[in-house]
Structures are given as structure tokens and as C-alpha cells.
Amino acid sequence: MLFNSLEFLIFFPVVVLAYFVFPTKLKNIWLLIASYYFYMCWNAKYVLLLLFSTVITYFGGVLLEWLKHTSIQERKKAVCEKAVLVSSVILNLAVLFYFKYTNFGLKMMGSLLALFHIRLQIPAFDILLPVGISFYTFQALGYTIDVYRDDIYAEKNFLKYALFVSFFPQLVAGPIERSKNLLKQLAVPGKFSYSSVRSGLLLMLWGYFLKVVISDRCAVLVNTVYGNYNTYQGFQLILASVLFAFQIYCDFMGYSVIAKGAAEVLGYKLMDNFSRPYLAGSIREFWRRWHISLSTWLRDYLYIPLGGSRGSRLKKYRNLMATFFVSGLWHGADMTFVVWGGIHGLYQILEDVAEPVVKRLCKIFHANTETFSWKLFGILGNFILVDVAWVFFRADTVHAALQILSRSAEVSNIGLLLNGGLYQLGLNERNMMILFVGLLALLISGLMAEKGINVLEWLSEQNIVFRYILYWGAIVLIIFSLDITGQEFIYFQF
């Protein structure tokens, strides 16, 4: 069930209404039923995988908790705890690997053997990737690791834990919630609150705006150009690549915002998944703002356990690269994602190496790094770097990505911006105008948030006429974007 489907627009009010009508005892059970139904709408039998992951991590947590309080020898206890943790991780990852990486692994093996002139005809397995498997597996694993680390107590109530893993607003595309946040909130079912329902609905409206008005519109142009990249060059490819950056941002942030809004309507607070990433002045900062739930997960459960930035520079860089390769692989079983992750790892290493040099140069030339122009330069430079990496993320193959990059450099067709050629890329003048308005709204809201203004609060303080003009404007744009929408959220595939 897509958030941008009529099905969800019927499902959600029904769930909310019943949730607030039901007595407290039944609220979580109702949400659990609703969440499982939500998942089963996509593929009913794959709900077993969700249940499997839930059961494994639940019992893993219970076992770890029992081990902590049992009176066995500390060394034995530590070994047992580790064994439980490793078993839970392996079982979960095994499912993830089977469904997501089997064919990729076989393909890689075939390519590797081909290097030694060994030709193997390995047929691809007909495996359908369960939607959201990467998200709920990581969320469940995060819980197990938290229990192992003694950061939280294991949840005894299976239904509550099952709801934590399957909570429908964030089940299939995140944010990857932490047990410390969501599980705690689920202990006290939400009550009806006018302000949280209101702000939740406004967040959902904003999310739909991002997805339907901006992302889906960008997708039309990006799909046109990337689908036939050999016939385009220069500014056409650059424009498509830039718009892809906004497509994926508004697609994923749109989903996250709708998820956050939906949870807020029910009385739960989900974490922010994005914090205006394209206003970041460095790659490191970008990753503090982009897909925050995944990047913090990888930091806490992979990068730091690997050693983090402790030890030698070489070790730090090794850990960085490993983390980003995993991040790339998490996104998809393809070399394009691995390369994308690798590029971001390299960026971070280069940034780390260059940082003292830049600082020294600034000192020598008395460059003021607090000026607007310096920040703007940083933001633009960073955006270009991020966008180059997005080319690998979006392209079908690494070869295609390299072709796109090389053809992008053939900048001789600037005339297309002036002679109407811009409207030959899938979006007509009207759609371009709507896209521009959408991006402008995104920029303004981003700058306001960057200044520390809570846009929702600011909005509620405005004159009713102004507010309704904005609401109606957004709804009109959404309605008039329904002819090009209906596309799945990109992050569903991860």
C-alpha cells in the first residue's frame, strides 16, 4: 500500500478513527493488526519474513535479558550473550542476504571467475525482494544490539515488540527507529490531541506535496533523459542529474515526512530523517543531514564497533570505507550502489585529508570562512560532489553512469534553455512552472528551518487567509499533479 494511493487515504482515517475509539488495552493490538494488514497489501505471504525477524529478535532480546540476570560465570555469560547476538544477527542477515543479495552474489562470482577465464552459466533465482526488508531488519537488529549492550531492557510484551518492528507509518521505508525512542512510546498508547493531529496532518500534506508535486514531476524528466542518455548531452544530462538529486530527496523525505505525520496523528513522535542535506557545506555534514536514521544506525552499530576514528588514520579510513560500502550495499544489490557508497567514503577521506590544508590556507590568506559567499561556495561545491555520486545511484550500470558523466561534460547546448528545448525533456512549460514553484517552496521552507524557525509553528501564527492560501495552493498543486504521479517511492526497493 503506497502512501500516495487512494487505498492509504481510506486505510489511514479508518485506522486513526478506530485507534482513538478503542479502549487503551486494544489500541496497540489494533495498530499491530493494521500494520500487518498494511504490509500484507503488498504481498501477503512475505509477512512471514516480518514475523520471522520479529520472533527471532524478540526471543534474542528475552534471552539476552535472561542471561544478564542469571547467575552463571561472567565469562560464560559473555560468551552466551555474544552467541545469542551473533545468532540473531546471522539469522536476520541470512534472510536479508537471501532475498536481496543472492542474485547479486552469483553475478559477482560469475564475473570474478570470468577474470580467470572460467565461464559459469549460473541461472538467476526468481526472487521477489520483500518490500522494506532492509528497514525492518536493521530496526530489529538495532534493538537486539541495544539489549546486548545493556542500553535498554528487553521488551517482554511480544505484541508491543511486534508493533515496534512493524509500525506501519515507518515499516517499509523508515525512518529506521531506535528502540529507545519508539518502543518506549509504544508503552503508553497515544491519546487524541488536537495539536498533534493537526500538526501530523500538516506534515502529511507537506510530505504529499514533496512527493507528488516535486519528486514525481522531476521523475518524468529524469526518466526521459536517463532512459535514453545516449541521445542527450551537456545541459540536458546535467539538468536531469540535478533534478534527480531533488527527486530522490523529495521522494524519500516526502515518505519520511508522511510517516512522521501519520505517527504524530496517532500520538507518536518519529525521528527526523532529513535535515536539509543540500544545505550542507561538507560531505561529513551531508551525512549528518541525509537519511539520518540509517547513517546514525551505521555509525552506532558498524562504524564505532569497527573502531571508528580511534587508532591510526589508516584504520579510520578503512572503517569509513567499510561503512560506506555497507551503506551502498544496503541501498541495493548492484555495483552502482557499491560505487556510490565507495565514492562517498572517498569523499570523506579526501575531506579529512584536505581539511587541515584548507584551514592552513585560509589562515595564510586571511580568508573568512564565516562569510555568506564562503558558505554558498561550500554548499554548491558539496552539492556538485553529491550529485556526481547520485549519477551512479540512478544509472542502470556503472558504465552508463560513466557515460552520463562524460557526456555531461560536453556542455555546448546551453541554447536549449532558451529555445524551448527544455520542454522537450518530458515536462511541458506548465509542469516546469509547477516544478519551479515546488522547488521554491522547498528552498524557502529549508532556509527558514535553517534559521531555526519551526515552519509549522510559524505557519500556525499566520493570518488565517495566508494560511489557507498556502493550504489550498498545496492541495491544488497536488490535485493537478495527479496526472503524472502514481510512482512508487524510490526507497521501497531498499
Place this chain on the structure above:
Amino acid sequence: MKQIVKLIIKCSCVMLPLWVVCMYIRSHPLAFMDSEAPYYLWNKIKTNTANEQSYDVLILGDSVANAAYMPEALSGTTLNLALGGTTPVENYYTLQDWLAHNPAPKACYISFQDSHLQRADCFWVRSMYSHRYNLGQNLEMLKNAMNYKDASILTEHYILDFISYELFLPNKYIISFMNAGFNQRYQGNRSAQQADDLYGGRYIARGLNEYVPSGEIVNEKFYVNPLFDSYYRKILELCRENRIQVYIVKLPLPANTSFTEEYEEDFRRYYEELQKEYPYIGVDWFPAYPNQYFSDGAHMNTRGALSFSAELKDMYPEVFNNTDMTPNQSTAINEEIKAENKIEWIIKCIDERPYTVVICDNTEYPQGINNYLSQSGVWISNVLISQDNRKELNEFGDFYCVSGDGSCTADYTIFEEEGRLMFQLQGQDAELWDVAENTLELIVIDNNNRSIVCEKKFRYADAGFVISN
């Protein structure tokens, strides 16, 4: 509670643009709807209101039926209610609507192309989209589709689609809404409906486009999907209840179409079984027609429809026995004559109708126009010109007069005035008949309305007479 009410009111206010759009979609369908929707809506109005004029023959079926049966050529009391893309499912409700508001006709002709006895490919995008049928009928169709597990109606998201259409939600209409611009399609759609009035419901493949086949088409199997079979029987049952004579007609297909023995056997078996249950129904299988009678591989063009209707009329004189021409019939025939670009088809158009064609031939065609027309199977029985001033007129060419029904040929005068040829209908002003060199000129007169329908010029070429105006 107060807060919940406040929230509901606010949500409704915020969603105002959505309500406005839905209301607009509901109240102004002709302003933006595309394709066949205006015809569907015409059909809805026609069947859901008591018509002043009585009809004794109804045509039911899909697009091939709509294209083939030409009410203006059949009789003034024939109405073509066939709708493109529909199946027996929708047609049952069309008949039901008609009978609820109008007296039962004497006869009903039913024709479907085979594909519409097997799957409903336009149920959602035409019937539901245009709201041709009411909520109760739509629900009944879905219920029966569920009983028969009909996959062509029960699409992946059929419940959501049903809700979307019934509530006029923009997700189903926004594309045509956007393409139409504000109210841009209204005039076009209104004209389409007026044309439907004129042509008695026939709207598909009007015109002279000719089918160019790319190879032979072999029909191998005939079967009727269980849901459609049940509705077929419901139609027949409804006809039985209302004492309507039913004729099921397998319409002519282009000459490049053939049928296997297995197909013929299946077809015969199916209809024999149907006739056992409903002995009063007639089943006719028409042989193929020339490819040029079709606008594509299934739909007859105007010439095909004219030929088929004439043949049908000859076959069932007791059904099409109303020979009075209605004003609409005359206008429709006039329009067809105006659009026609071949002499032989103009003559066919007026056949057995109160029309007169006056011909002035000053071409070099050796055998004479009568001979030329006979090659196309058109026999002019009434070739004459008996003007007192014939000698004076000879310099302009040879004159002929053809009467459609042999009723009226002499209420006009042709004369020469100051070296120019003049044509005058009795009681009207004389008009200049501008006869050009080496052309065959004709004037078509509508005898009923005592008016000139059109004046056409042809020149002789290798392929025959070619229109030159």
C-alpha cells in the same frame, strides 16, 4: 468532542479545492471528458427519459453494431443504442433503462464482436468513467462479476477504482481535465451529442475512411464468457417479458477475415442452445463485405453501414416497415450525401428515398453515365430529360435525371439565360448552375424538403469519375 468537531470542520475547509474539483467533475462532464464519453452520456439521457418520438426497433451491442446499423437508412423509428466497448453486461442495463421510461420496441437487433463476448475492456474507462449507469446498476454489475470471478472487470484495484469513479475523484479525471483546459471541450462534446441525435445514436466510424488489410485474419475459436453469457440471457429474458422480437446478427467482417470449421461449429452450437431456451430469437450470420466497406478490421464505414442497412431492410421488411422520413433522417442522409465523393454512392444514398439527382455530363466518357454506374451495380431506372428547351441545353452537355423512389422528378426547370445554365426548383429563385468544361455535374434535390442538398462536380480519370469540388 468539541475539538474533534473543530478538526473535522478545519479538515473539510482545507480540503475545499478537492470538493470544488469533484463537484466540477460531477456537474460539468461535457466540459472536459474525452473520447466516447459524450456519446455514453447521450445514451444515458436518451434511455432515461420518456421520448416524444416512439421507436419500434432498438439496436444493442458494441462499436461494431453502432457502426453498422444506420437508423436513417433503416427507418425513422429505429434507434441505435449500441455503445463502443460495451458487452452484454452494460447492454442489459441500457435496455432496462429504456424499458423503464419508454414503451417496449417491437424488435431488437443485437450484435457484438467476439472480443466483447469474452472480456470487458472498456467497463472502467468508458462505462464507469462517464457514469453511464447508476450506482445500483454498477454495484449489481460488480456483484455479478464477483460471482463469476470475471477478471476483465475485477481488475487489481477494482474497489478503489469503483470508489474513485463513484465519488468523481480527480485521480480518474485529472488527465482529461488537464488536457481539456477550462471548459475547452464543451462545444465539441455538445456537437457530438447533437450529431448523435441526428444520426439516431450511430457515432462510430462515420465517414469514408477505407480499411487497408495487411493480411488474412483467421478466427479460430468462438466462446462466450460465463458472465457475459448470463447477461446475454438476461437481455433475452427481458425481451421475452416485454414481447420484443430479438434478432441476433453476426455482422459482416472484411473480406480478409475467415473462420475455421471449429469456430463455425462452436458458434452454431452456442446459438442453437440459446434458441432452444429462447425459440423466438433469430440468428443471422452475414457473409463478408468488401474491405473498402470498413474503416478498420471490424467497423463499417458509412458506405458499409449503408449497404448493410439496405440489406437488412430488405431481409426484414416487416420490421422496417415505417417508410415515413423523419426530419432527422432527411438531414442525416443529406449530410452523408454531402460527404460522399463517388457518384455511384450518391445514387446508392438516394435509393428508395425521396431524392432526385439531376446530372449534366459534358465529359468525354464514351459509354455514358448509365453504363458507368451499372459497372458498380447501380442501375438507374429513370434516365430522362424532357425539357422543352432541350436543343438549347445540348451545348452544356447530356442531361439525366435520377429519382430515388420514382416519386418526383419534374418540379424543377433547367434553362439557359444569357449563355449561362440556370437551375430552378419550382417556387424558388433560379440559381446559376456553373457547369465547367469536361466535367460531370450533379445536383441532389431533397424532394421532401424541396431543397438542394448539394451540387458536385466530377471529372473523368482512368480510375473513374473523381470529385473535383
